[in-house]
Amino acid sequence: MDIFVQQLINGLVLGSIYALVALGYTMVYGILELINFAHGEVTMVGAMSALAVIGALLGAYPQAPALLVLPAGVLAAIMVCMALGYVIERVAYRPLRRAPRLAPLITAIGVSIVLQNAAMLIWGRSYISFPAILPHGSHPILGAVITDLQIVIVTLSVLIMLGLTLLVERTRLGRAMRATAQSREVAELMGVNVNTVISATFIIGSALAAIAGVMVSAYYGLGHYYMGFMLGLKAFSAAVLGGIGNLAGAMLGGLLLGVIEALGAGYIGDLTGGFLGSNYQDVFAFMVLILVLVFRPSGLLGERVAQRA
Amino acid sequence: MSLLEVKGLKVAYGGIQAVRGIDLVIEQGELVCLIGANGAGKSSALKGLIGLVQHHGEVRFTGERLNGLPTHAIVAKGMTLVPEGRGIFARLSVAENLDMGAYTRRDVGPVRLDLNRVYDLFPRLAERRAQLAGTLSGGEQQMLALGRAIMARPRLLLLDEPSMGLAPIMVQKIYQTIAEIARDGVTILLVEQNAHLALQVSQRGYVMESGSVVLTGASQALADDPMVKAAYLGE
Numbered sequence: 001m002d003i004f005v006q007q008l009i010n011g012l013v014l015g016s017i018y019a020l021v022a023l024g025y026t027m028v029y030g031i032l033e034l035i036n037f038a039h040g041e042v043t044m045v046g047a048m049s050a051l052a053v054i055g056a057l058l059g060a061y062p063q064a065p066a067l068l069v070l071p072a073g074v075l076a077a078i079m080v081c082m083a084l085g086y087v088i089e090r091v092a093y094r095p096l097r098r099a100p101r102l103a104p105l106i107t108a109i110g111v112s113i114v115l116q117n118a119a120m121l122i123w124g125r126s127y128i129s130f131p132a133i134l135p136h137g138s139h140p141i142l143g144a145v146i147t148d149l150q151i152v153i154v155t156l157s158v159l160i161m162l163g164l165t166l167l168v169e170r171t172r173l174g175r176a177m178r179a180t181a182q183s184r185e186v187a188e189l190m191g192v193n194v195n196t197v198i199s200a201t202f203i204i205g206s207a208l209a210a211i212a213g214v215m216v217s218a219y220y221g222l223g224h225y226y227m228g229f230m231l232g233l234k235a236f237s238a239a240v241l242g243g244i245g246n247l248a249g250a251m252l253g254g255l256l257l258g259v260i261e262a263l264g265a266g267y268i269g270d271l272t273g274g275f276l277g278s279n280y281q282d283v284f285a286f287m288v289l290i291l292v293l294v295f296r297p298s299g300l301l302g303e304r305v306a307q308r309a
Numbered sequence: 310m311s312l313l314e315v316k317g318l319k320v321a322y323g324g325i326q327a328v329r330g331i332d333l334v335i336e337q338g339e340l341v342c343l344i345g346a347n348g349a350g351k352s353s354a355l356k357g358l359i360g361l362v363q364h365h366g367e368v369r370f371t372g373e374r375l376n377g378l379p380t381h382a383i384v385a386k387g388m389t390l391v392p393e394g395r396g397i398f399a400r401l402s403v404a405e406n407l408d409m410g411a412y413t414r415r416d417v418g419p420v421r422l423d424l425n426r427v428y429d430l431f432p433r434l435a436e437r438r439a440q441l442a443g444t445l446s447g448g449e450q451q452m453l454a455l456g457r458a459i460m461a462r463p464r465l466l467l468l469d470e471p472s473m474g475l476a477p478i479m480v481q482k483i484y485q486t487i488a489e490i491a492r493d494g495v496t497i498l499l500v501e502q503n504a505h506l507a508l509q510v511s512q513r514g515y516v517m518e519s520g521s522v523v524l525t526g527a528s529q530a531l532a533d534d535p536m537v538k539a540a541y542l543g544e
Binding site: 172175176178179182183185186187188189190191192193194 | 359361379380381384385389390392396397398399400401405408409410412413457461
């Protein structure tokens with residue numbers, strides 16, 4: 001089996017999930033210059049609510065077809081997360097809109113802790129496994145293997161990213177979002193209700209996070225109240241890598257980070273003569289983050305900060 | 310009923326009183342100027358009117374009290390401010406900036422007519438409609454800001470220092486356009502440091518000094534006033 005191709009595929013799958021989460025970080029940062037550190041936890045809530053709904057449905061109707069149960073779980077996750085995103089902004093960030101930037105950042109960490117603990121109380125401390133209703137076919141490709149689930153994840157991610165791009169570039173709401181990102185005051189002078197736009201941004205980002213959360217738990221077959229932490233940090237690294245505030249950057253950064261991580265995990269054993277194993281895979285995301293911050297703080301597609309405003 | 314009636318408008322930043330209780334009345338169809346030195350409180354007064362800054366006093370627009378309404382709601386009622394420094398969206402295209410001007414409007418047909426009119430007024434904008442607005446020159450950006458205001462079809466247009474930082478030929482073009490917008494029946498409140506220009510184009514004027522209105526009257530009378538001549542016209 002070709003390790004390079006295989007890890008490339010694995011990396012693209014992981015990367016497209018990172019990209020979906022990174023988009024949420026970057027959209028909020030673009031508009032509020034706020035790092036919503038609770039965003040990782042939103043993906044966790046998405047995964048856990050989907051698992052809960054899917055589990056309940058299968059409990060009640062063991063023969064229910066996967067094609068009904070899965071979308072129901074995803075839909076539930078999306079709705080829960082949209083509501084959660086709205087409430088987080090309304091309760092935790094809006095009252096601090098005029099406060100120094102450190103205040104909402106600390107609040108974000110607080111929200112994240114609250115969500116983790118709430119999830120632990122609701123769903124318990126143990127891993128919840130994803131019911132075996134997923135497609136499990138696999139196909140040989142260029143000396144490697146790609147599974148049905150991987151194909152679904154990548155295809156769905158690409159479609160969602162296209163949809164988001166169209167929304168932001170072509171619609172009235174998208175234009176209002178971009179205008180608000182450039183100047184809240186002038187957007188308001190155009191008649192834009194900036195608060196509505198900010199709420200919409202949180203809601204859209206949270207919907208993406210919900211889908212990404214379900215994808216992660218389906219991909220690894222698990223859900224856990226702590227799963228959002230690492231995923232959030234990595235997606236944040238991806239957003240910084242691409243240039244935070246930049247949508248295309250978040251997509252590119254997510255994919256790159258996934259690939260770097262997968263290739264790193266695939267080759268780290270060979271490179272270190274077996275001294276380090278693939279369990280060091282998480283190191284790569286943060287090495288990338290540090291390198292970007294040192295050598296290109298504005299990210300790959302980011303503009304220099306001076307060009308803003 | 311006057312289009313705009315302002316009684317005792319006050320604006321303060323922290324402890325500093327920028328506007329100390331001014332009265333303004335603007336009738337439908339008038340072009341009124343507000344002149345005064347740098348720091349007299351002119352821009353703060355405009356920002357107070359449209360709700361961008363905290364303010365006290367009564368603001369009535371078409372008879373309706375505006376106090377407490379958010380800016381976007383005031384804009385939807387037909388008041389538009391072209392802010393000092395133009396406030397264009399540098400990373401939106403020229404066409405998108407103009408679209409943003411019509412953000413509150415749902416009348417697609419008339420919006421298209423207004424867009425054509427803006428492109429007729431400023432052929433330069435039509436040539437550059439696909440360009441990012443940040444790549445325009447200062448004068449072109451001011452054209453864009455005015456064009457964007459036309460797209461809003463305001464009942465009252467507030468202009469904050471439209472001549473600032475522009476070459477004389479561009480100032481002339483901008484003021485021709487302002488006169489043209491006024492001829493179309495749009496009521497305008499013009500804030501300007503260049504008192505010469507402002508008094509030429511307007512019918513009436515207010516003179517502000519350290520937060521208060523110290524003089525008001527017909528623009529011609531103000532231009533002939535010895536105090537105005539000495540302080541603002543450099544004669």
